[in-house]
Amino acid sequence: MGDIATGPVVEVDDLRMRYGTKDVLTGVDFGIEAGEVVCLLGPNGAGKTTTIEILEGFRTRSAGTVRVLGEDPASASEDWRARVGVVLQSWRDHPRWTPRRLLGQLGAYYAPYATPDRPRPHDTGLLLETVGLSDQADLKINALSGGQRRRLDVAIGIVGRPELLFLDEPTAGFDPQARREFHDLIRRLSAAERTTILLTTHDLDEAERLATRVLVLAGGTIVADDTVDGLARRIAGETTVRWRVDGQAYSESVPDGTRFTRQLFSQYGDSVADLEIRRASLEDAYLSLVQQHEAGHGEAAARLFTEATS
Amino acid sequence: MSGTYAVRIGIQRGLREFWQSVKSSQDQGFYIFTGLLVVGYLFLRRDADVAGTDLSFAAVTLPSLLGLLIAFGVVIGPAYALAMEKEDGTLLRHKAVPHGLRGYFTGQLVFQTLSLLPQLLVILVPSLLLFDGVMADPSGWLTVAWVIVLGLLATMPIGMIIGALVPNSQKVGTWGMLPVMVLAGISGIFYPIQQLWGWVQVVAQIFPMYWLGLGMRSAFLPEEAAALEIGGSWRTLATVAVLGTWAVVGILLTPPLLRRMARRQSGSQVEAGREAAVQWVR
Numbered sequence: 029m030g031d032i033a034t035g036p037v038v039e040v041d042d043l044r045m046r047y048g049t050k051d052v053l054t055g056v057d058f059g060i061e062a063g064e065v066v067c068l069l070g071p072n073g074a075g076k077t078t079t080i081e082i083l084e085g086f087r088t089r090s091a092g093t094v095r096v097l098g099e100d101p102a103s104a105s106e107d108w109r110a111r112v113g114v115v116l117q118s119w120r121d122h123p124r125w126t127p128r129r130l131l132g133q134l135g136a137y138y139a140p141y142a143t144p145d146r147p148r149p150h151d152t153g154l155l156l157e158t159v160g161l162s163d164q165a166d167l168k169i170n171a172l173s174g175g176q177r178r179r180l181d182v183a184i185g186i187v188g189r190p191e192l193l194f195l196d197e198p199t200a201g202f203d204p205q206a207r208r209e210f211h212d213l214i215r216r217l218s219a220a221e222r223t224t225i226l227l228t229t230h231d232l233d234e235a236e237r238l239a240t241r242v243l244v245l246a247g248g249t250i251v252a253d254d255t256v257d258g259l260a261r262r263i264a265g266e267t268t269v270r271w272r273v274d275g276q277a278y279s280e281s282v283p284d285g286t287r288f289t290r291q292l293f294s295q296y297g298d299s300v301a302d303l304e305i306r307r308a309s310l311e312d313a314y315l316s317l318v319q320q321h322e323a324g325h326g327e328a329a330a331r332l333f334t335e336a337t338s
Numbered sequence: 339m340s341g342t343y344a345v346r347i348g349i350q351r352g353l354r355e356f357w358q359s360v361k362s363s364q365d366q367g368f369y370i371f372t373g374l375l376v377v378g379y380l381f382l383r384r385d386a387d388v389a390g391t392d393l394s395f396a397a398v399t400l401p402s403l404l405g406l407l408i409a410f411g412v413v414i415g416p417a418y419a420l421a422m423e424k425e426d427g428t429l430l431r432h433k434a435v436p437h438g439l440r441g442y443f444t445g446q447l448v449f450q451t452l453s454l455l456p457q458l459l460v461i462l463v464p465s466l467l468l469f470d471g472v473m474a475d476p477s478g479w480l481t482v483a484w485v486i487v488l489g490l491l492a493t494m495p496i497g498m499i500i501g502a503l504v505p506n507s508q509k510v511g512t513w514g515m516l517p518v519m520v521l522a523g524i525s526g527i528f529y530p531i532q533q534l535w536g537w538v539q540v541v542a543q544i545f546p547m548y549w550l551g552l553g554m555r556s557a558f559l560p561e562e563a564a565a566l567e568i569g570g571s572w573r574t575l576a577t578v579a580v581l582g583t584w585a586v587v588g589i590l591l592t593p594p595l596l597r598r599m600a601r602r603q604s605g606s607q608v609e610a611g612r613e614a615a616v617q618w619v620r
Contacts, residue, residue: 086604110436118427
């Protein structure tokens with residue numbers, strides 16, 4: 029894959045951040061391999077944005093080791109910048125520019141970094157088509173809707189064909205249609221370009237759709253690091269089975285829904301009705317975590333999930 | 339290699355921003371408004387002479403006002419642009435691309451410099467048509483050129499530094515507009531500086547605005563008008579020395595300050611700016 033890094037793209041070791049006397053990050057450890065789509069979850073104020081800004085090189089950490097594409101983002105070179113994409117949440121910049129001109133202008137900075145297997149920047153017209161802005165390409169940016177603006181933000185973030193892409197709450201304020209289109213775009217980016225992606229979100233559905241792995245940040249540390257499935261299964265641990273026999277409703281939480289249901293049928297046969305089998309979702313897992321955290325038991329939650337991981 | 343490349347992109351950016359500004363009715367309105375204000379002010383007093391001379395009031399005041407407008411435009415323009423673009427994420431976008439900040443500041447330099455052109459044109463063209471004896475000697479245009487260049491170098495860094503230091507764009511009024519207005523009042527633009535107390539004259543002569551006005555008067559007015567100035571002379575060497583000193587200090591001080599400001603840029607800062615602005619609107 030030429031200049032695409034193999035092995036860890038992001039390595040974070042004992043990352044700490046303190047604002048004044050308030051410790052926001054108290055020792056964050058994780059790694060991201062090339063090609064992964066990793067979702068950073070956590071309640072408000074948990075330090076998701078702080079973490080991602082440190083990795084982007086936009087914020088100086090208090091302590092710890094951080095390597096992104098082999099360099100420390102705090103002192104990384106402009107060449108490093110060319111390999112990293114950042115999707116920013118803008119709100120009124122470049123009002124007089126058109127999407128086509130702005131993309132052309134910002135993309136031009138990447139031209140000296142083109143390699144035979146990774147031509148840079150992306151073709152402006154194709155990129156606008158990819159994010160669904162062809163019709164708005166020559167309108168003034170201040171005439172775009174909120175969703176269109178965010179799609180332009182994404183286009184600007186990927187115009188340099190990044191090997192690693194950061195997105196901080198990319199779909200905040202999207203309508204369901206725009207959200208769906210955005211998810212398709214991210215999946216295509218991950219599949220076709222093998223772009224490594226780290227995103228933060230509040231939307232668990234989004235994490236379930238996109239992420240190959242989920243990190244949960246709470247109490248200043250990573251309290252869970254697993255696939256969406258693995259996390260949901262381990263945290264809630266059980267499957268809920270509901271059914272009726274002779275008009276009587278039953279509900280049971282069991283570790284193995286398949287085996288339980290087979291037994292159910294062998295016992296009651298055709299009289300089982302209204303069967304519903306529901307595996308614990310990421311949302312269940314996440315909410316149980318956040319509840320403990322919000323109730324002031326963040327430390328306990330952190331310990332609980334650390335035990336579950338080991 | 340990519341560094342000089344970024345400067346080239348920055349120049350294109352500045353040209354594009356200038357073109358967009360010239361086409362925008364908002365900016366056209368601003369240019370026409372200042373043009374009407376200045377030319378109207380001079381036109382109302384077109385028959386007045388400066389006491390004790392046969393020089394017209396319009397001829398003496400026009401170059402001073404041009405000096406004022408250059409200083410004003412080149413300080414407030416970049417200060418406001420920078421403060422605004424720190425808040426709205428323009429700067430952060432450039433921080434996220436390789437060598438983007440170099441391109442951004444090059445663009446600002448080009449754009450702010452070019453913005454002087456329409457500003458000067460809307461005042462100079464009607465003035466040359468309406469008033470007699472505005473330019474005493476055509477060789478004065480050469481002086482106009484070097485005074486403008488030196489004045490730009492002396493004042494633009496001040497604007498950039500104000501823009502870099504103010505916490506948000508609303509503060510440009512307090513930290514940029516107010517001091518420039520006060521200086522305009524004491525720099526011999528609207529009346530001879532000699533009418534003021536001695537210490538005020540000293541203060542005014544520390545700053546570039548007085549010298550910009552003086553330089554412009556030396557360019558437009560006949561030799562004998564120098565008698566109206568402090569020491570009865572155009573003090574050309576002193577003009578070069580003061581403006582040159584400001585330019586050198588500014589050029590040395592601005593890049594590290596801008597770098598420091600850019601280092602502190604982050605998405606959360608832009609987000610905070612947005613929330614503040616939303617509250618402002620409400």
